[in-house]
Amino acid sequence: MNTQDLCLGVLHLGDASGxxxxxxxxRALSHFQSPSYGSIYPALRKLQSAGWVTQRIEDQDKRPAKKIYSLTHEGRSRFLQVLSQTEPQEICKSDFVLLAFFAHLLSTDQLAAIVQQHLNTIEMDLEKLQAIQGREDLPPGMRFSIDYGIEVKQARLKFVRKHLSRLLQEHQHYGDPA
Amino acid sequence: MNTQDLCLGVLHLGDASGxxxxxxxxRALSHFQSPSYGSIYPALRKLQSAGWVTQRIEDQDKRPAKKIYSLTHEGRSRFLQVLSQTEPQEICKSDFVLLAFFAHLLSTDQLAAIVQQHLNTIEMDLEKLQAIQGREDLPPGMRFSIDYGIEVKQARLKFVRKHLSRLLQEHQHYGDPA
DNA sequence: AGCATCATATATCGATCCGATATAGCCGGC
DNA sequence: GCCGGCTATATCGGATCGATATATGATGCT
Known part of the structure; x- marks a missing residue:
């Protein structure tokens, strides 16, 4: 799904600025979607000129003014329509797996450092997800999507921890990098 | 990692055309990287003008001629250098999780169809990975990267299967879509 | 006290990348 | 006999990322 429609989705949860x-x-969705400012701000402008959102400006004390966007009726039905036509595709880009794939070109120390860094990253992501897991008032789908993220991340952790020592051992004996 | 350097990596395994x-x-790397023709062909041209690959043309009977690329010494060391500076980052974009997150806006039938389609997709990806898992002669890192992909996909399957009926049940009782 | 860094909030811009499209001949199936 | 799929090239528009810019306040460190 593109950034425009993703923004419609978030605005469906309530009015918000870019x-x-x-x-x-x-905070809540980074394990499956995370567009940048460089696509969010232009998207909001396009949504406005398409009539799917309206903008109001909220001045703040000692802060830059907010431009708060609200869904229109058309925006709401647009999102429902897009959602019902969206295919459940998943795309992963992992430089970690890439590094593992070419590990024979790295030293064992480098490999060990990479794996350790990866473990740390997952652990931090996991904590972020677990922090929002506690909420009681979520619809079943939202709960499922968070639990899904946690489960998959835990599977990664478990697999890496289980095979770490064997990987490093075999790597050492496979031959030093050219 | 960008497409140019990814191409260097594949060429490290042996000469190849775009x-x-x-x-x-x-076939082998789609679970963590999968650049398109639209970035591969321009990348190969840039690699050539940078002196990191050379091109030779191989005519074929009743087929378009191949442009086969080979790594140069500079290309080889360039890849080693890039690899040793690459951070083990992972980025996921999942429209499946997105659909789950907004499931309260869909009917239970729609949700069931989405989950089923997702299961089918994972099963097919899994078969593709398991087909190359059998090879005996892979370096430990390559084996690890394939096993990692399989394990994570199996974790997804397991989680979805385990929570499917409960999700649909709770979804039904949560309220019909607006 | 002074300085750096982070948070809030906007926005743009170049580089990159995806997805669709075009071309073209062969092969296999219905 | 034709339609779709495979081999093989390539381009182009649009979407997206990542870095950068601007401005101010709060926080924290030395």
Whole structure:
């Protein structure tokens, strides 16, 4: 799904500024979607000229003014329509797996450092997800999507931890990097 | 990692044409990287003008001629250098999780169809990975990267299957879509 | 006190990448 | 006999990322 429609989705949860939309992605949705400012701000402008959102400006004390966007009726039905036509596709880009794939070109120390860094990253992501897992009032689908993210990340952790020592051992004996 | 350097990586495994590079990604590496022709062909041209690859043309009977690329010494060391500076980052974009997140806006039938389609997709990806898992002669890192992909996909399958009926049940009782 | 860094909030811009499209001949199936 | 799929090239528009810019306040470190 493109950034425009993703923004419609977040606005479906409540009015928000571009900055707050980004925050929502970072905090709760980053394990499956995370568009940048460079696509969010132009998207909001296009949504406005398409009539799917309206803008109001909210001045703040000692802060830059917010431009808060709200869904229109058309925007709401547009999102429902897009959602019902969206295919459940998943795309992963992992430089970690890439590094593992070419590990024979690295030293064992480098490989060990990479794996360790990866473990740390997953652990941090996991904590972020577990922090929002506690909420009681979520629809079953939202709960499922968070639990899904946690489960998959835990599977990664478990697999890496289980095979780490064997990987490093075999790597050492396979031959030093050219 | 960008497409240029990814191509260097594949060429590190052996000479190949642009088409064959794409095939390699589709067959063995699609679970973590899968650049398109639209970035591969321009990348190969840039690699050539940078002196990191050389091109030779191989005519074929009743087929378009191949442009086969080979790594130069500079290309080889360039890849080693890039590899040792690459961070083990992972980025996922999942429209499946997105659909789950907004499932309260869909009917239970729609949700059931989406989950089923997702299961089918994972099963097919899994078969593709398991087909190359059998090879005996792979370096430990390559084996690890394939096993990692399989394990994570199996974790997805397991989780979805386990929670499917409960999700649909709760979804039904949560309220019909607006 | 002074300085750096982070958070809030906007926005743009170049580089990159995807997805669709075009071309073209062969092969296999219905 | 034709339609779709495979081999093989390539381009182009649009979408997206990542870095950068601007401005101010709060926080924290030395």
């Amino acid at each position: 900055y707050e939309i980004k925050q929502t992605f970072e | 088409y064959e590079i794409k095939q390699t990604f589709e």
